[in-house]
Each structure stands twice: as C-alpha cells, then as structure tokens.
Amino acid sequence: MTDALRLVYAGTPEFAVPPLDGVLAGPDALLAVYTQPDRPAGRGRQLQASPVKQRAQAARVEVRQPLNFRDPAERARLAELKPDLLIVVAYGLILPQSVLDIPRFGCWNLHASLLPRWRGAAPIQRAIEAGDTETGICLMQMERGLDTGPVLLQRGVQIRADDTGGSLHDRLADCGAQVLLEGLNRLRSGDALTSQPQPSEGVTYAHKLDKAESRLDFSLPAAQLERRVRAFDPWPISDCELAGERLRVHAAEAAVGRVGATPGSILAANAQGIDIACGEGALRLTRVQREGGRAQSAADYLNARRSPLLA
Incomplete structure (x- = not known):
C-alpha cells in the first residue's frame, strides 16, 4: 500500500486533457505540469498556450x-520535485534516459493504439486511414525507443464505420483517462502491474500527418479515399480541385462508379452529392467548403454555384 503519489504530468494537445482531469480529481499530489512552449496560432499568429497549459x-x-531537457539545470529542476512518477501523454518531446531515471517508478506513457501497431505521431488517423476495425489505449513503461516500452495495461476501442479522426480522438482520450486512473489506483494499492514486452511482429509506424497529404488522388480506390477523408477530419481536411475550384472535403462516401470513367471526372452532381470517378468506384462528396467560405452540404454548394457542374 502506497500513500498518495507525487506526480508530474507532461502533455500538450487536447488529447492529454481528459487524463490530466482524472489526475486532478484524484488523491495524488500533482507537483507540476510540463507542456510545449506557446506557439503562434490563428490568423494573427498570436502566441497560444497549449490546451494542457490552459x-x-x-x-x-x-x-x-522547457524547449528540451538537454540542459542539466532543467533536469535538476525536475529531480528537485522528487516525483514518484512522470506521466507522459502526447507531450511532443523525446525524453532522454537521464529524465526517465528520475522518478521512483519511472515514466508512464499513454499511447492511442494497440502496440506495437501504430507506434509514432498519428496513430488515430492512420488506423482509420488503413481501414482498421479496432484500436485502443496502451499504458506503457517508457524507455528510450519510440513507443517501444513494455505495456502495463491496455484497452481496446472499436473503430466505427462513420468515425472521423475527431470522433475517435475523443473516445480514445476518455478511454486513456480511465486506463491511467486504473494504473494509478493499482500502483497506489500495491497491486502489481505486470509489464508485457511488445511482440516483434506486427510493428507499424504512424507517421506524422502532412498537409501535403490532404489532396485527394482520384486514381486511388474510392473506399481508400473515403477513409482518408474521415481520418483527416478535423485536420488537415482533405481537398480537391473541382471544375477549376479548390474545395475542402469535410465528408464523403464511396459510391458505385461508371466502368471506364476517367479518374477525377464528375459523374453526377445532385442533392445526394457530387460523384467523382476514382480508380475503383466513385467518391461522393457530401459536405464541402469553398476557399474563404464555410462548410456546407453538397446540395447547398451546387445551389450557390453560378454555373452547373454538369452540362
């Protein structure tokens, strides 16, 4: 049985807020929160605090x-807190071994996949894009490698057919909070957490999202593009060029195409959506956004156009 734990928390984006809320509501002492430096954001490029900082x-x-932990003085500041545990959730900095060794129980990391699948920066979006039907949360004992540490706890989460990057993100963040609290409760009560080394088979990497990936390539199968549209919502949002106009695509669905149609050609444009021929099938755009405009249904977009998409 352990008294209230002395905790330090490290996280940056919205995903790390629900687990932080769980820690704040618990019996343990939260000594400090580490987060990325404020970054310029928005049209005015004003410095903005991270969701975790707020x-x-x-x-x-x-x-x-801190910008990093290369400075011995920064590591000494952390050590002065005498933490029992450092909890890391989408912090965004690589922690050297000299930091991992500071807390009494080391460092825990919450990761949004069932490791070793989708190690890396964008596991939520890559799971949707790949057509996975399940993902989850792993509570991992950190080591120097990228998401390679042994797993202490894990919980699966189903990926729904209509999940977007945003909807799955929110469910996983809430699941992460629950898994973290279970781990803390077990550590505090003396219930041993057995670490399971990750298997060497099935390793995949979820590379960071790049804005350049947002352009839809209609030579690909429609089903693949439909998954990408969902995965990239709410960022970076897929886009395409349609009749000389750039459109952001907020929602789309795979539809039946016309045999022999040239990929990228418009097959239909009506109240149901705008059908674009793909390498296999067709992609029906159902919610779009013009440059400088707001997101709207395909029907509203077509009604507002000065000229029809199809003659």
Whole structure:
C-alpha cells in the first residue's frame, strides 16, 4: 500500500486533457505540469498556450515549458520535485534516459493504439486511414525507443464505420483517462502491474500527418479515399480541385462508379452529392467548403454555384 503519489504530468494537445482531469480529481499530489512552449496560432499568429497549459493554469498547478531537457539545470529542476512518477501523454518531446531515471517508478506513457501497431505521431488517423476495425489505449513503461516500452495495461476501442479522426480522438482520450486512473489506483494499492514486452511482429509506424497529404488522388480506390477523408477530419481536411475550384472535403462516401470513367471526372452532381470517378468506384462528396467560405452540404454548394457542374 502506497500513500498518495507525487506526480508530474507532461502533455500538450487536447488529447492529454481528459487524463490530466482524472489526475486532478484524484488523491495524488500533482507537483507540476510540463507542456510545449506557446506557439503562434490563428490568423494573427498570436502566441497560444497549449490546451494542457490552459487546464493546468485553471487548476493553479505550476506549468513548466522547457524547449528540451538537454540542459542539466532543467533536469535538476525536475529531480528537485522528487516525483514518484512522470506521466507522459502526447507531450511532443523525446525524453532522454537521464529524465526517465528520475522518478521512483519511472515514466508512464499513454499511447492511442494497440502496440506495437501504430507506434509514432498519428496513430488515430492512420488506423482509420488503413481501414482498421479496432484500436485502443496502451499504458506503457517508457524507455528510450519510440513507443517501444513494455505495456502495463491496455484497452481496446472499436473503430466505427462513420468515425472521423475527431470522433475517435475523443473516445480514445476518455478511454486513456480511465486506463491511467486504473494504473494509478493499482500502483497506489500495491497491486502489481505486470509489464508485457511488445511482440516483434506486427510493428507499424504512424507517421506524422502532412498537409501535403490532404489532396485527394482520384486514381486511388474510392473506399481508400473515403477513409482518408474521415481520418483527416478535423485536420488537415482533405481537398480537391473541382471544375477549376479548390474545395475542402469535410465528408464523403464511396459510391458505385461508371466502368471506364476517367479518374477525377464528375459523374453526377445532385442533392445526394457530387460523384467523382476514382480508380475503383466513385467518391461522393457530401459536405464541402469553398476557399474563404464555410462548410456546407453538397446540395447547398451546387445551389450557390453560378454555373452547373454538369452540362
């Protein structure tokens, strides 16, 4: 049985907020929160605090924002806290072994996949894009490799046929909070957490999303493009060129195409959507956005056009 734990939390984006909320509501002492330095954001490029920083400040917890941990003085500041555990959730910095060795119980990481599948930066989106039907949360004991540490706890989450990157993100963030609290409760009560080394088979990497990937390539199968549209919502949002106009594609579905149609050609444009021929089948655009405009149904977009898409 262990008394209240001395915790340090490291995270940056919205995904890391629900697990942080769980820690804040628990019995343990949260000594400090580490997060990425403020970054320019929005049209005015004003410096903006991360979601984790905003939540920590609202809870009156000390926030620290080092550029990295190469400076021995920064590592010494962390060591002065005498943490039992450092919890890392989408922090965005690689932690050297000298940092991993500081807490009494080492460092835990919450990762949004069933490891070793989808190690890396964008596991949620890559799982949808690949057509996976299940993903999940792993609570991992951190080591120097990228998401290679042994798994302490895991929980599966089904990927629904209509899931977007945003909807799956939110469910996984809530699941992550539950898994983390289970781990903390077990650590505090003395219930041993057995670490399971990751298998060497089935390793895949979820490479960081790139804005350049957003352009839809209609030579690909429609089913693949439909998954990409869902995966890239709410960022970076897929886009295409249609009748000389760039459109962002917020929602689409695979449809039956016309045999022999040239990929990228418009097959239909009506209240149901805009059908674009693909390498296999057709992609029906159902929600789009013009440059400088707002997202709208394909029907509303067609009604607002000055000229019809089809003669």
